[in-house]
Amino acid sequence: MFLALKEMRYSKLRYSLIIGIMFLIAYVVFILSGLATGLNWEFKQVIVDWDAQTVVLSEDANDMFAASQLTRGDIERVEAKNKASIGLYSSVVIGDGEKINTSIFGTEEDAFLLPKVIEGRSFTAEDEIIISKNLAEEGFEVGDQIKIGRSEEKMTIVGIFPETFYTVTPVVYTSLDTWTKLKYNTQPFASDDEKPINIVVAKEANATLDNTSGTELSQLTTVDFIENLPGFSAQNLTLNSMIYFLFVIATAIVGIFMYVITLQKTAI
Incomplete structure (x- = not known):
């Protein structure tokens, strides 16, 4: 020594x-x-926040969120105590001329996966949305009316929930009817059960699937689902x-x- x-x-x-x-090498590693x-x-982060163990997709989606095409009626073919439908729409929020890339999720008003709002309330009617805190920090607040994507109708912000992300973008939650209108505009559907969603999530592991008719369903653990996110x-x-x-x-x-x-x- x-x-x-x-x-x-x-x-x-x-x-x-x-x-x-x-x-210097240690600093770069850090x-x-x-x-x-x-x-x-x-x-x-948003998927972890759902606190779900099982994700159900269409069999032909190659385990990809956006590629999965289900209908609202398919949730009845998933046997689980706590389950929820989810639709994904990647778009932009437009406010005061500024466009912000955002992930919009549509789900039921009483879905177990909805975050607890820290300001305002959750959505209860059509054209109402709740936004993540990191989106609110861009200059939005409860009561503001904003446009999303190509829709000409204004959405009303009724609540703000804690910061979260999906593929490095802030998050918006709304009802399935509002989400369908935002993504598919005036496209007609035969019935509510025929309206599209992307996935069904269940709080329990190993949900029972009914594949006797309709779109072939498959299921993944949440961990495997995350691993298949693009990029x-x-x-x-x-x-x-x-x-x-x-x-x-x-x-x-x-x-x-x-x-x-x-x-x-x-x-x-």
């Missing part, structure tokens, strides 16, 4: 350089780790690979440095 300290005092510049390099964790959470796995793989590669670089730098120091002290 004494000899090592003496060596470091003797070669201050060399050891200062290697310590500086290691510090930044990348924070970025990876943040993006990971902002991709999936989620690829993003995590890319960022984690960069972090691991930095560890390899750091090890190689220390090894080369010690090797060069040893050669300089070896008689030739």
Whole structure:
């Protein structure tokens, strides 16, 4: 230990350089780790907030949220104590000329997955919406009327719930009727049961599915469902690979440095 300290005092510049390099690498690893964790959470947070264990999709959707096409009547083919229909519409919220990318979810007014509002109330009528706090921070508040997507009708903000994200965008919840109107405009449907949704979620694991008629249904655990979100796995793989590669670089730098120091002290 004494000899090592003496060596470091003797070669201050060399050891200062290697310590500086290691510090910079550690700093980059810290930044990348924070970025990876943040993006990971902002991709999936709203799904975690649902507190559901099972997700039911159409069999031909290849386990993809947006590709799954069900109808409201399909919820009756899912046997579970706590279940809810969900429709997804990725669009923009328009307020004061500013457009904000947003994920709009349609569900039942009494769905178990709805977040607790921290300001105002939940939606109870058509054209009413509740928004996440991170969307409210863009300048919206309870009572505001806003436009969503290509719809000409104005939606009324009646409540605000805690910050959440879906694929790095803020979230809006509304009724299934309002969601259908926003996404499909004036497109007619034979009945309410024929109106589209994307998925059914259940609080219980391993829901019983009735596939005797209608669209073939399949189910996933919430964990597997999240892994199939577009870009989620690829993003995590890319960022984690960069972090691991930095560890390899750091090890190689220390090894080369010690090797060069040893050669300089070896008689030739």
